[in-house]
Amino acid sequence: MDIKSLYSIYKKCGGKVTTDTRTLKGGELFFALKGENFDGNEYAAKALEAGAGYAVVNASSEAARLAETDSRIIPVEDTLKTLQALARWHRSVTFVDGKPLTVIALTGTNGKTTTKELIREVLSTKYNVTATEGNLNNNIGVPLTLLKINSKTQIAVVEMGASHPGDIMELVNIALPNYGLITNVGKAHLLGFGSFEGVMKTKGELYDYLRRTSDKVFLNVDNPYLCKMASERNLQSDPERPYSLIIPYGVDYQNVKVHPSSAEHPFLRLSLPKEDGSELEVETHLVGSYNADNVMAAIAVGRHFGVGIEDAVRAIEEYKPSNNRSQMTETERNLLIIDAYNANPTSMAAALDNFALVQSDKKVALLGDMLELGAESLKEHIAVVQKAFGLSLHQICFVGAEFGKALEEIKKSNQADSADWKHFESSDLLKDYLEENGLSGAVVLVKGSRGTRMEKAIPAL
Numbered sequence: 001m002d003i004k005s006l007y008s009i010y011k012k013c014g015g016k017v018t019t020d021t022r023t024l025k026g027g028e029l030f031f032a033l034k035g036e037n038f039d040g041n042e043y044a045a046k047a048l049e050a051g052a053g054y055a056v057v058n059a060s061s062e063a064a065r066l067a068e069t070d071s072r073i074i075p076v077e078d079t080l081k082t083l084q085a086l087a088r089w090h091r092s093v094t095f096v097d098g099k100p101l102t103v104i105a106l107t108g109t110n111g112k113t114t115t116k117e118l119i120r121e122v123l124s125t126k127y128n129v130t131a132t133e134g135n136l137n138n139n140i141g142v143p144l145t146l147l148k149i150n151s152k153t154q155i156a157v158v159e160m161g162a163s164h165p166g167d168i169m170e171l172v173n174i175a176l177p178n179y180g181l182i183t184n185v186g187k188a189h190l191l192g193f194g195s196f197e198g199v200m201k202t203k204g205e206l207y208d209y210l211r212r213t214s215d216k217v218f219l220n221v222d223n224p225y226l227c228k229m230a231s232e233r234n235l236q237s238d239p240e241r242p243y244s245l246i247i248p249y250g251v252d253y254q255n256v257k258v259h260p261s262s263a264e265h266p267f268l269r270l271s272l273p274k275e276d277g278s279e280l281e282v283e284t285h286l287v288g289s290y291n292a293d294n295v296m297a298a299i300a301v302g303r304h305f306g307v308g309i310e311d312a313v314r315a316i317e318e319y320k321p322s323n324n325r326s327q328m329t330e331t332e333r334n335l336l337i338i339d340a341y342n343a344n345p346t347s348m349a350a351a352l353d354n355f356a357l358v359q360s361d362k363k364v365a366l367l368g369d370m371l372e373l374g375a376e377s378l379k380e381h382i383a384v385v386q387k388a389f390g391l392s393l394h395q396i397c398f399v400g401a402e403f404g405k406a407l408e409e410i411k412k413s414n415q416a417d418s419a420d421w422k423h424f425e426s427s428d429l430l431k432d433y434l435e436e437n438g439l440s441g442a443v444v445l446v447k448g449s450r451g452t453r454m455e456k457a458i459p460a461l
Helices: 003-012 040-049 062-068 079-092 112-123 141-146 167-175 196-203 205-213 224-232 289-304 309-318 345-357 374-389 401-411 427-437 454-460
Strands: 029-031 054-058 073-076 102-107 129-131 155-159 179-182 216-220 246-249 257-259 269-273 279-283 327-330 335-339 363-368 395-399 421-424 443-447
Touching: 003 079, 029 040, 029 079, 040 054, 040 062, 054 062, 054 079, 062 073, 079 141, 079 167, 102 112, 102 167, 112 129, 112 155, 112 289, 112 309, 141 155, 141 167, 155 167, 167 196, 167 205, 179 205, 179 289, 196 205, 196 224, 205 216, 216 224, 216 289, 246 289, 269 289, 279 309, 289 309, 289 345, 335 345, 335 454, 345 363, 345 374, 345 443, 363 374, 363 454, 374 395, 374 401, 395 401, 395 427, 401 421, 421 427, 427 454, 443 454
Parallel strands: 029 054, 054 073, 102 155, 102 179, 129 155, 179 216, 216 246, 335 443, 363 395, 363 443, 395 421
Antiparallel strands: 257 269, 269 279, 327 335
């Protein structure tokens, strides 16, 4: 079936698409995706029985035989590529007031989901916005986001993740963005990228695409790595128009003051200079000064699209993070700083630097393994352990095999004797320890890669 015919069926289904039979409500176009540990083709018949309007299946699957007797079964060579092609087509034929839909693509090592959420909130004060839900930012999540674009959508904000070279280029060729923003670049997924330079090259694929299409880049000009990447791609090459393809922003660039946190003001606070010489105060619900760049990115995007600064600030102040990202939670016994959705050397260092500024007589860090670091893993975990030991914390609990290896190396030099620390093979064992011993009156940092599931320890706090 050609993409135009499939698009007609998509429209007939009311623009409703799913890849999971558990989410069926009736009338959807079901895509039977196949992965290493699952095969959606096996559920195609069940999807139709549960109310799906049509089911797209792999032509080589057993489910494809059903097409002989059921016209609702649509065999294709590759269901994932077909899903992506349908999303690209939908994006390309969607217009707003006679002009192609505006799509903002966003990627980065850290902060991309928080930044995406802030941008969504800011733009939503003036526009109908379709944005990535949660962190569904891979080669399945991006097309599903695009297929949620409807006749009311005025701007789409699409988050893009990457763990291998070429990932971002694949996604931008589906989303066809008019604007792009890279939050930052750091050491993450080194197992897939091979090196920090590999991270920069892959994230820079967004800049490569926008340079080729002569579209715009929101650039944090305070960040030397991002500026280097922009310069290498000649985004600033015109001496008469030094920012011809760039919309600059930045905390230092815009003379923004970042206030220190305290017990009275635990969240990020900023002072933005106004044209009349006064300052506009911003009080967020975000934890950590590292979120200042994310706030400024959202303000820059909002201002470019005509959102007044007061409206943008109000939207940012009303936003409350969830999903264990830059989140502060007060329990009956402790104050928790939860940033446990992901972790890499850059974000871990930033979290510890911010924790060092927190004023409390009893600070405890619960740190889980940083995953997918390849050959750099031992070195990077040793660096985090040493940094944590230097903060004079009440206690540090490390979780995971990688921290275990790092601690063994550090014990050889007797550095581990200078701190009160414990190591646990899993977050379940950490939870058991906390439940047995109790912890009260502390400020607790919870940080680790998603795979370590550090959130398991939270109920014990």
